[in-house]
Amino acid sequence: MNLFGFARKKHPPKTAQMAKDRLQILLAHERSSSGAAEADYLPMLQRDIVAAIRKHVPIGDKDVEVRMERGDQMSSLEINIELPAASKAG
């Protein structure tokens, strides 16, 4: 489910799944020239971003869902994370 529709509306409708805190991260890398040799940052960034989140909040592997789409000029990465509710930032 794409959370970003919520971010745009002032008063997001309540949803049943709101029992847990959730973090959604979308990355898109648009390359000016196509071709495999072009640097593809997303796999490295995925690892670093999840590690950055783990510095602040305890998340298990089962709480992290990753989807990646790789095109000739555009790659995108979606990371969905269920966070422990009402935890204080580290």
Add this chain to the structure above:
Amino acid sequence: MNLFGFARKKHPPKTAQMAKDRLQILLAHERSSSGAAEADYLPMLQRDIVAAIRKHVPIGDKDVEVRMERGDQMSSLEINIELPAASKAG
């Protein structure tokens, strides 16, 4: 301009701004309970994500544009980065 419309279509239309590589990162933090005491991860994650990208590619402060929206139950962060074209990943 929201890159993520590109990610969904199989053959994204060519745009004049494609001269440079671009990286767009969207984060949304949906909190199950409202209130300021609730942990707000986005400012910390913003710093860590830009630092993670800098490990792999040289980006100047002027290449990074950040927008943050903070609601009662939903905060969102948008980071737009212009990357040096055709650089190999470190």
